[in-house]
Each structure stands twice: as C-alpha cells, then as structure tokens.
Amino acid sequence: MPPHASLRSACAVLLVLVAMAGAAAAREFGAKAAATNGGAAAAVDSRPAVVLAVFGDSLSDTGNTFRAAGIPQADLYYQGRYSNGPIWVDYLAAAVSNTTQLTVLNYAHGGAAACPENGAAAQYPFIRDLPSQTSAFLADISAPQTQGQLGGGRRLLPVSFIGNNDVRNVLTAALGAGGFPTEQAVAALVGSITSCRLAWAQQLLGAGEAVWRQQRGAERVLVLLPVARLDITPSAPELLKPVLKTVTDAINNALTVAAAALNAELASAPVNSGSRGARLLVTADFSGVVGATVTPPFATLGADWGARGWSCMMEHA
Numbered sequence: 001m002p003p004h005a006s007l008r009s010a011c012a013v014l015l016v017l018v019a020m021a022g023a024a025a026a027r028e029f030g031a032k033a034a035a036t037n038g039g040a041a042a043a044v045d046s047r048p049a050v051v052l053a054v055f056g057d058s059l060s061d062t063g064n065t066f067r068a069a070g071i072p073q074a075d076l077y078y079q080g081r082y083s084n085g086p087i088w089v090d091y092l093a094a095a096v097s098n099t100t101q102l103t104v105l106n107y108a109h110g111g112a113a114a115c116p117e118n119g120a121a122a123q124y125p126f127i128r129d130l131p132s133q134t135s136a137f138l139a140d141i142s143a144p145q146t147q148g149q150l151g152g153g154r155r156l157l158p159v160s161f162i163g164n165n166d167v168r169n170v171l172t173a174a175l176g177a178g179g180f181p182t183e184q185a186v187a188a189l190v191g192s193i194t195s196c197r198l199a200w201a202q203q204l205l206g207a208g209e210a211v212w213r214q215q216r217g218a219e220r221v222l223v224l225l226p227v228a229r230l231d232i233t234p235s236a237p238e239l240l241k242p243v244l245k246t247v248t249d250a251i252n253n254a255l256t257v258a259a260a261a262l263n264a265e266l267a268s269a270p271v272n273s274g275s276r277g278a279r280l281l282v283t284a285d286f287s288g289v290v291g292a293t294v295t296p297p298f299a300t301l302g303a304d305w306g307a308r309g310w311s312c313m314m315e316h317a
C-alpha cells in the first residue's frame with residue numbers, strides 16, 4: 001500500500017494550479033524588480049509568491065474547528081485535522097515549497113456546510129459555514145495586520161471544497177424522519193449547494209481589488225473542487241451508496257454547468273470591473289483514487305467508528 005497515494009492525487013490537481021499562479025507571479029515580480037532596480041538582481045527570495053485561500057470542511061481543516069472547540073479529539077486525530085495524518089493542504093504546501101513561497105490562509109472548518117440552511121451551526125456555533133468563512137476572509141484582508149498578505153506581486157488562488165456536510169445533514173434529517181429525501185428535496189439540495197458555492201465566487205470577484213489587488217481579468221482564477229464521492233467513503237452504509245452516488249454526481253454536474261454559465265458572463269464582463277475573463281475552474285474529481293487507496297482507517301476506534309462521521313476520506317494508510 002503506497003502511503004499517502006490518495007493525498008498525492010488530490011495534491012496533483014492543485015499543484016498544477018499553484019505552479020501556474022506562481023509562474024504568473026514570477027513574471028510580475030521580475031518585471032517590477034527590473035523596473036525598480038534598473039535590472040540589477042534583487043538579493044531576495046526569488047520564488048514566486050502564491051497565497052492559497054482555502055474554504056471548506058473537515059477535508060481541508062488544518063485546525064480551525066479544533067482551535068474553536070477542541071474537536072476532533074487530540075488523542076486520535078493529527079494536530080487538529082480530521083485525519084490520522086497530514087491532509088491535502090499540508091501535502092500541497094510541502095510539494096511546492098522549493099519553488100513557491102506559499103502562504104495558506106485556511107478558513108475551512110470541520111463540520112461546515114456550503115449553505116447555512118443545510119448546516120449545523122445552529123447547534124454548533126463554532127462551525128463557520130461557507131458564507132461565514134467568506135466574510136471572515138474579507139474582513140481579514142482589510143484588517144491592517146493582514147493587509148500585507150495580499151498584493152505586492154503575490155498571486156491569490158482561492159479554492160473551495162465544500163458541500164459534503166450539506167448532503168450528510170439533509171440525508172440524516174430525512175432518514176431520521178423515516179425515509180429517503182424526496183426528489184424535490186434532492187433537487188433543492190443540489191440547487192442550494194450550487195448556488196452557495198457560486199455565490200462564494202461571485203462575492204470574491206465582486207470585492208474587486210480589495211481581494212485581487214493587481215490581478216486583473218484572466219489573472220483572477222477561482223478553483224472549485226467537486227464534492228467528494230460520498231458513496232465510496234468507507235463509512236457510507238451499503239444501503240445508502242446508490243443515493244449518495246446519485247446526489248454527488250448531480251451536485252458536481254450542476255456545479256460544472258453553473259461555473260460554465262458564470263464563465264460565459266465573465267468573458268464579457270465590463271472591462272472596468274477588472275473581472276473580464278476571470279474564471280472558475282472546476283477540477284476533475286479525484287475521489288476514485290481516494291476510495292481505492294483508503295485502508296481500514298482508525299482500527300483503534302472499534303465498531304462504532306462508522307457513526308463518527310464521514311470525514312475519513314483524507315486519512316492515509
């Protein structure tokens with residue numbers, strides 16, 4: 001069993017994007033250095049600088065929910081992650097460290113939903129759902145102490161990876177009420193996740209230079225990771241696998257369609273908005289590799305493990 005294989009595959013998708021962002025940042029940095037130094041070599045770190053802003057749930061949380069509420073428990077989980085080891089954010093940072101000055105601004109919270117109406121923040125107020133993560137990011141970047149994190153030739157790459165908890169919560173509620181969710185309820189769920197994730201992109205694009213600084217037009221790229229395949233999560237009950245597959249596929253198809261529609265709008269956005277040619281990239285789904293490489297996780301937890309949640313996709317062997 002190759003360790004970390006699943007995480008490497010998740011990483012690979014974003015590695016390419018970070019490399020692209022880094023190359024663009026390097027060109028800008030080079031041009032500025034030449035302009036300010038009269039071409040003299042600057043004695044500074046010449047690696048291009050990329051700021052990865054992460055929005056998501058337990059699959060991406062590197063300690064936010066843990067800092068807020070001490071969850072997940074420290075004796076079983078790795079450093080506030082919902083995993084028994086590093087997660088994709090950690091692997092990505094390590095993988096690009098030689099070539100990129102990567103700053104990670106991580107807003108992901110274990111338990112978070114894309115839409116508050118599908119979330120559990122009412123019972124667990126320490127969980128920040130996607131709109132709340134977005135507000136926190138927007139507040140941070142305008143705060144004096146964090147202003148320096150953006151701009152200055154750094155390339156911002158916002159990434160969102162969220163929606164699995166929306167599915168889990170809605171499904172759990174329906175099953176608790178005695179059955180599978182109705183077709184209308186599934187359609188509403190798919191629609192809500194899609195619109196909340198698109199709203200995230202629109203909010204960041206709408207914030208203009210406050211978020212993007214010198215990046216304009218095609219330099220404004222946002223990444224949507226598809227919702228992870230819940231049906232191949234080790235803890236998914238056999239009975240639910242078909243409905244989980246149907247729902248996950250429907251969400252990701254709807255995301256792809258909605259992103260294409262927004263991209264078409266952005267292609268002809270007013271030039272002075274700075275967003276003409278900005279793009280949402282929906283990456284390929286990598287759950288198949290994840291599912292194929294997860295070995296029985298958390299053996300120490302015993303038979304009740306399945307009841308503890310579905311955040312196991314990022315565990316390594």
Ligand SMILES: *[C@@H]1O[C@H](CO)[C@@H](O)[C@H](O)[C@H]1NC(C)=O
Binds near residue numbers: 094095097098
């Ligand atoms: C970074 O560079 C060092 C020294 O050349 C090398 O040993 C290491 O494997 C590189 N790390 C990555 C992730 O490429």
